[in-house]
Amino acid sequence: MKIELRKARSLFWSIALLAIFGTTSVSAQSPSFPIAQQINCDGPQGDVEVRACIRLNYEASDKRLNEVYKQLISQLSGDERALLSEAQLGWIKLRDKTCEFEVYKSRGGTGYGGFLNECLDRMTKQRTAELEQYLK
Known part of the structure; x- marks a missing residue:
């Protein structure tokens, strides 16, 4: 044995x-071994590419939000900076929980990640627009 x-x-x-x-x-x-295949998000082919493009869109929106946030916070005084920082942390929790709730019935399905990223993308773009208003 x-x-x-x-x-x-x-x-x-x-x-x-x-x-x-x-x-x-x-x-x-x-x-020349390709690490990752290039995806054309102007005309994604199939569900995998569609979900990847949705994720890439959200990542781009999140990057833009961070740029606007950094630009805004650099213009604020200590108290204002602290308030915005606290508000932003609260907003992130709100966004995440809102999107989890919005796509709750899709959990376990193949589209769940895509639906979640679509919600995160939409809400992130809205928040970016709100913060851009403070820059004016």
């Missing part, structure tokens, strides 16, 4: 090491 167990362990580790080093060596030998 011990011999069979040792053989099984040895075989497991041999396969595991082969998988690790085999994958690494193939990647290392192929400098």
Whole structure:
């Protein structure tokens, strides 16, 4: 029994090491190996690309929100800065919980992540517009 167990362990580790080093060596030998496929969000093909584009849209909106927030907070005094910071943290919690509620019935489905990111994107764009008004 011990011999069979040792053989099984040895075989497991041999396969595991082969998988690790085999994958690494193939990647290392192929400098043109694509890390990620480029997605055309002007005309996504299939559900996977649609969901990826929705996620990318949200990430871009979140990046823009952070830029506007940093620009605004740099113009404020200490008390105003503290109030905006507190308000923004509260808004993030509100946004996240609102979107979780909005897509709650979709949880467990294949579209859940996309629906969630659409909500996050929409609310983030709204918040960005609100903060931009304070810059005027």
